Amino acid sequence: MHFASDNTGPVHPRVMEALMRANAGYAPGYGADAVTARAVAAVREAFEAPHAEVFLVGTGTAANALILAAMGQPWETVFCARTAHIEEDECGAPEFFSAGAKLTLLGGPDGKIAPEALEAALREAAGRSVHQVQPGPVSLTQATEKGTVYTLEELRTLCGIAHAHGRKVHMDGARFANAAVALGCSAAEMSWRAGVDALSFGGTKNGLMGAEAAVFFDPALARDFAFRRKRGAHLFSKHRYLAAQIEAALADGLWLDMAAAANDAAAALETGLAATGKAELMFPREANILFARWPRHIHRQLKAAGAEYYLDGTLEGPDPEDLLSARLVCDWSAAPDATEAFLALF
Amino acid sequence: MHFASDNTGPVHPRVMEALMRANAGYAPGYGADAVTARAVAAVREAFEAPHAEVFLVGTGTAANALILAAMGQPWETVFCARTAHIEEDECGAPEFFSAGAKLTLLGGPDGKIAPEALEAALREAAGRSVHQVQPGPVSLTQATEKGTVYTLEELRTLCGIAHAHGRKVHMDGARFANAAVALGCSAAEMSWRAGVDALSFGGTKNGLMGAEAAVFFDPALARDFAFRRKRGAHLFSKHRYLAAQIEAALADGLWLDMAAAANDAAAALETGLAATGKAELMFPREANILFARWPRHIHRQLKAAGAEYYLDGTLEGPDPEDLLSARLVCDWSAAPDATEAFLALF
Amino acid sequence: MHFASDNTGPVHPRVMEALMRANAGYAPGYGADAVTARAVAAVREAFEAPHAEVFLVGTGTAANALILAAMGQPWETVFCARTAHIEEDECGAPEFFSAGAKLTLLGGPDGKIAPEALEAALREAAGRSVHQVQPGPVSLTQATEKGTVYTLEELRTLCGIAHAHGRKVHMDGARFANAAVALGCSAAEMSWRAGVDALSFGGTKNGLMGAEAAVFFDPALARDFAFRRKRGAHLFSKHRYLAAQIEAALADGLWLDMAAAANDAAAALETGLAATGKAELMFPREANILFARWPRHIHRQLKAAGAEYYLDGTLEGPDPEDLLSARLVCDWSAAPDATEAFLALF
């Protein structure tokens, strides 16, 4: 009953095998090895983007913060959702790597940025003087932190607004795979064809050990990235072990299979929760995350039985019927019997 | 004939096995797992430092830059050897993480800081006004970038000078294991007992995949480290895989065995080079790195045969008898027959 | 009819005279002169704070950004009003000087922070983990950017909430004098007695040429300020000319007389606007700033006649009866006939 996060499960066996294979003999360091060359080629192929610039790093926060720093200036502001990971879960990494840029928080339904909110913010920012922070890149999260997924149409609309105002678009794709599976679309459709200029292509939350790709569909933005990565201490010397993970994920569609398994597990949880008649969903469940509410006394039972998930509130409150909300996340390794055991406690 | 670096060899099989073991089932993220707890305990035990604060990161540059930032202020300067890794090979990471600190470069023989140079620099800095950068921590590299090893006496002297001036001491121990083996001393003797306040305890160059420990013998210095690591994007979510590497290295003295193998290989190379009568050593060979000079025409033969090492100069020069210097590095996996093949080309 | 800002009027003649007096002969640089010593003493006396640490700088943004940097850490967030100068008019200076801190924007009526908003924000922040930006200082603006003035009771309440949560309080007092006159209270009552730990004591907007004092009632916060000011390039070599301005302002209550004149002029404007029956006030007019709305066609007349003030909206809109809002600011030199001429155009 482990629903705390998609970073608490094991690495996929095929990824571990790839690490073993990569471990044979010598390889030049810092990305000059053959595995890295193949991994970069695999990313380009998966995205149908032969000219994309691709850099590997070890954490999603590194990908986000380094890319945003490369896309903007210290005196600019990044436009993002109020609930974005870069705002709420990175302890100021975007501000640090950008040397002091701001984040402008935009509202919208279900963890998404509302197009009107983006349009209004960019219009206001267009009239700013030297006294004010200037408009920088727009950052979208796909899938969102609320487990919802922008449709292709929504992505195109938001990217279109950004571009119309001369802004570049970053996508935080820590759960890119889950979103792509949810939409049933290609990686290209959900990124550069929709207008995304640079992507944090997540791997760690999708069955890898710790590997993410910074993908620049607009290669001009990548000009200084190698220096930023190095001085950010994110250039791994034994680079083949990052690359082997990415290569394994992209081989034979493993990345999509893992995401599909995660999404399916979350869907099963959703169905089961609905069937209990005791839980109510807080956002549409579209990928591998689910937010729901149910009475405190059931939370007590679940926690007592060892279920792991984020609980918003306290088990100790006086009223056992109070509705408390939970976040449940599934990864590729989610087991059906864990879901059943979890639901049986309702 | 791979002598380019100690980050080009494979990960030790026992480390790979540890990663496999760590891959069983679920584990909480961000260091709240059992493997991390055991790895931290193992570091404390290896250093006989039960109260040390220990944090894991993925690169040596991250360990160095984050620790130095934690030890100083942006308006201070770090005292280090002119040849230190933090000066020459980190693309400004210490400056970045410290928000703009300086590095003051000190001379000395064989890649070491001369005590008189440190004393003079700290004495001068003591009299500074608000117009000048203030004195910050002292950073020692053990083993040095020139492959030499400070004796315990030298370490105590340098740390004593630093402390007498109220300065804290950092040790860049990317090759700490090689130095400890060379001196035949304990980890404690070569660190906190000699006066080191915080240590970058290297693993990656010593048979690991990518794992380093920031070890604070002075726990007060670690107060904000968790925030610095997170906003530096160096807090790994699947933290057990960093921890498993460190735990495996410290189990049954593997880390020392690997370092001994590397040092022995370098010693064999040294002996062999001396026997050729054609190469001259540039610094005492004390750990697993060796700097030597020999004629250009021999470099041409070696490179043509595929030997890998850093060459200072160009193969294309006119005079085949010119002496060009080389850096040769061995890791745990260095094979005797590679050494023999290499030497046979002289 | 110059109501654009309180930084567009001339320097008070007594301040110019003080500059002339300070210009006699030699004086040591960087604040070691007698005028600076007297100015610091005058600030301490005016605030009944003999142990306060006082530093002079040339701009209000410098005072704010340097003080906030000294009060917090790069991984913290400053709590301030959504309309604060540090958020809206400093082009990211607080973020720059703090090396990447955030600003958390709080709502409230009339440009003030609502106590409930502060309490809620600090309560939420208290439960944060390493993944999130940590709580830093609270910054209050007195008078506010909307021209309103916190009562002493309101200040005490907000400072009390901040302190109860372990947070220090900064006051942006660019218009401290106008607020003190409005409340008829002492400088001490409106600052440290109410709970303020550090103050940007404004001078430039109150008849000086360009001089502000950073006043630390909690001297511990000032420990590194001299270094921060110097490396921020805000330590003036010919320091006596900053000091002479501050000394002149504090001599014989000139600073309060100037603020009273400014407030009175704004009050006259308020009365006159009400008398026209065509303008409506948007916030209570409590100091020297006034926000009001009136029809576009009157704005057209005023602007055509050369009136200067910030207009929110465009003169070119189709409907002459649209209400557009204006900001009107008075300084010590505001002339009654300018006000009359302005009102006559309604």
Next chain:
Amino acid sequence: MHFASDNTGPVHPRVMEALMRANAGYAPGYGADAVTARAVAAVREAFEAPHAEVFLVGTGTAANALILAAMGQPWETVFCARTAHIEEDECGAPEFFSAGAKLTLLGGPDGKIAPEALEAALREAAGRSVHQVQPGPVSLTQATEKGTVYTLEELRTLCGIAHAHGRKVHMDGARFANAAVALGCSAAEMSWRAGVDALSFGGTKNGLMGAEAAVFFDPALARDFAFRRKRGAHLFSKHRYLAAQIEAALADGLWLDMAAAANDAAAALETGLAATGKAELMFPREANILFARWPRHIHRQLKAAGAEYYLDGTLEGPDPEDLLSARLVCDWSAAPDATEAFLALF
């Protein structure tokens, strides 16, 4: 007998008069006023550079640090003399404003950069990899911190080397006027015609109250300067008072007259010291600064009589015949009788 610095004398009366004139009535803030427009035009005219971008700031450190930040990247290094003000007297301001750039210190005679040292450093830097800090701008100080003056030929040579390596050239001209007078050349010859791309044009050390101009002969470098200045808190709201100083300095050659008076005073001091037969010059005296050595017992007499200058060493040493070095600086207001009184004590 005030020879401590050229920032300890009074502001020139004509500059004070200009401030008085600028104080009449209203003027828009932040540089949108008529005085600023005239000052910028005067700078362009003085430098015969109609397309130069000109920005005013209040301190020389601000001019240097902001310009260097605009000319480089955080992962670059600035090449400067070992004795440069940016290295020795700005408490890390260049590092702060550049977000962590380094300074590479170059040797040379008499406080100058030796051309061979620059050539060697740039050649070495050209071959750097991603692991190393990249080459950034070259910064020359004219007049140097040792009181010497680069000849036009020397400037052209150094700028030529820099440009041949693709590097831009900054000139720290805190004492630009003194150097121009010493060389008897035009402002254009000593700046852009010699190859300087951006200049810190000093005023404060040359009779102004606190005003410096950042002059970009290469306007492309100035693109973001307005934002950098504002977020560095160096955009003065009552901008006319900075501008009035610059305008007054450039009117009727006052800036050159003041510098000539300072240089002449230093020359008189030099002649007088030589005549004593007891002092020896340490560097050629070419502008308004003079470094010399003489016995401790004379220093004791001078200091006892109230003479002010920087003394390198201590009056308390045992041997009264020890030679201790002194720095003597003259400004426009240096009085002949002070010099005579000073010399009479030898």
